[in-house]
Amino acid sequence: MTEAAGLYVHTPFCSAVCPYCDFAVARGGGADRERFVAALSREIENRSGRNEGAFESARFDTVYFGGGTPSALSVEQLGAIRRRLVGTFAIDPEAEWTIEVNPEDASAESLARWRELGFDRISLGLQALDDRALRFLGRRHDAAASRECVERAREAGFRSVSVDLIYSLPGFDAGWWLETLDEVGALGPDHLSCYELTIHHGTPFGRRRDAGRLRETGEDERAANFVATHRRLAELGYEGYEVSNFARREADRSRHNRKYWRHQPYLGLGPSSHSFAGRRRWWNVAPWKDWSAAVAGGDSPVAGCEKLTDHQLLLEAVMMGLRQRSGVDCAALERRFGTDPAAGAAGQIEAWEKAGWLRVRGRRLEPTLEGMARADRLAGEWRLP
Numbered sequence: 001m002t003e004a005a006g007l008y009v010h011t012p013f014c015s016a017v018c019p020y021c022d023f024a025v026a027r028g029g030g031a032d033r034e035r036f037v038a039a040l041s042r043e044i045e046n047r048s049g050r051n052e053g054a055f056e057s058a059r060f061d062t063v064y065f066g067g068g069t070p071s072a073l074s075v076e077q078l079g080a081i082r083r084r085l086v087g088t089f090a091i092d093p094e095a096e097w098t099i100e101v102n103p104e105d106a107s108a109e110s111l112a113r114w115r116e117l118g119f120d121r122i123s124l125g126l127q128a129l130d131d132r133a134l135r136f137l138g139r140r141h142d143a144a145a146s147r148e149c150v151e152r153a154r155e156a157g158f159r160s161v162s163v164d165l166i167y168s169l170p171g172f173d174a175g176w177w178l179e180t181l182d183e184v185g186a187l188g189p190d191h192l193s194c195y196e197l198t199i200h201h202g203t204p205f206g207r208r209r210d211a212g213r214l215r216e217t218g219e220d221e222r223a224a225n226f227v228a229t230h231r232r233l234a235e236l237g238y239e240g241y242e243v244s245n246f247a248r249r250e251a252d253r254s255r256h257n258r259k260y261w262r263h264q265p266y267l268g269l270g271p272s273s274h275s276f277a278g279r280r281r282w283w284n285v286a287p288w289k290d291w292s293a294a295v296a297g298g299d300s301p302v303a304g305c306e307k308l309t310d311h312q313l314l315l316e317a318v319m320m321g322l323r324q325r326s327g328v329d330c331a332a333l334e335r336r337f338g339t340d341p342a343a344g345a346a347g348q349i350e351a352w353e354k355a356g357w358l359r360v361r362g363r364r365l366e367p368t369l370e371g372m373a374r375a376d377r378l379a380g381e382w383r384l385p
């Protein structure tokens with residue numbers, strides 16, 4: 001493997017489960033967390049020797065601790081995982097190390113210790129900046145904690161501070177959301193991830209919706225919110241380089257997430273994590289106790305895998321391109337797959353350009369803001385030759 005790879009470590013624990021969450025999360029007590037860390041060490045050990053050959057000679061330049069809530073683990077537990085990773089894999093000294101953190105865990109002391117462990121990028125799960133919205137979302141922190149943790153993270157010396165926000169909340173209007181963006185702009189993080197609330201079947205929110213007690217935000221309103229988000233953040237100095245991601249400067253863009261969007265290799269560790277190399281994608285079993293039992297028994301925790309054809313990879317590349325400001329680079333994709341992805345979609349491309357959804361710049365097709373708002377639809381209608 002010549003291309004630098006990414007390493008993802010999944011922590012399944014959360015202190016409480018949010019009513020909109022459909023991830024495989026667990027509350028887990030102290031003993032469970034110890035068991036998790038021991039199993040993760042074992043998985044790292046097992047994986048290092050036999051990653052289906054894919055990562056044996058890999059060099060990693062990004063490491064991402066996600067979840068769940070990685071900050072639910074103690075600094076000692078995070079340190080033990082880090083030592084095991086560094087002792088096992090070839091990780092660049094200049095690698096980007098990201099940790100996802102919930103505001104209630106972000107004391108000045110914890111932040112300083114995460115920095116000492118080598119994390120240089122922090123992703124803060126603020127989700128909202130006012131108490132009414134935080135209560136609606138079932139979060140454990142309040143608005144003051146949201147604001148303070150951004151400042152504290154900066155003081156602790158993280159190279160890049162990112163915040164997560166959720167919008168299109170039922171019962172919260174566009175004015176409320178724009179005020180939130182202005183407020184977050186004043187806090188000045190380097191990077192933002194803004195996600196529309198999705199109501200999943202089987203979650204408490206899903207049950208409330210099915211019972212008619214929660215009205216999901218309509219499609220038109222969501223599209224308007226999407227465009228308004230990108231416009232307001234652009235005014236505040238944040239470029240929307242992907243559908244949900246915004247950065248002040250090129251250097252603040254997530255190097256790790258870019259690997260997912262560009263078919264670069266990544267190795268996932270922990271329950272429900274995904275891995276990708278070449279044309280293969282595989283994923284671990286999601287319930288953490290099943291994953292832990294497999295690892296402890298010396299078995300593979302891999303739940304499934306797929307081998308993608310050129311056609312599938314090309315279609316994915318087009319879809320991911322339509323979700324990024326940089327767009328679809330047809331010349332690069334033709335070099336990679338021997339097929340021009342635009343060759344079968346000339347009529348659609350012309351129509352989308354006329355509709356103001358795409359800009360054609362030589363052989364690069366860049367989605368406009370209105371195009372990015374419809375990225376999934378355009379990808380669904382794209383015809384490959």
Ligand code: SF4
Nearest residue numbers: 014017018021067068
């Ligand atoms: S903190 Fe995140 S991962 Fe945990 S329950 Fe809430 S939404 Fe799910």
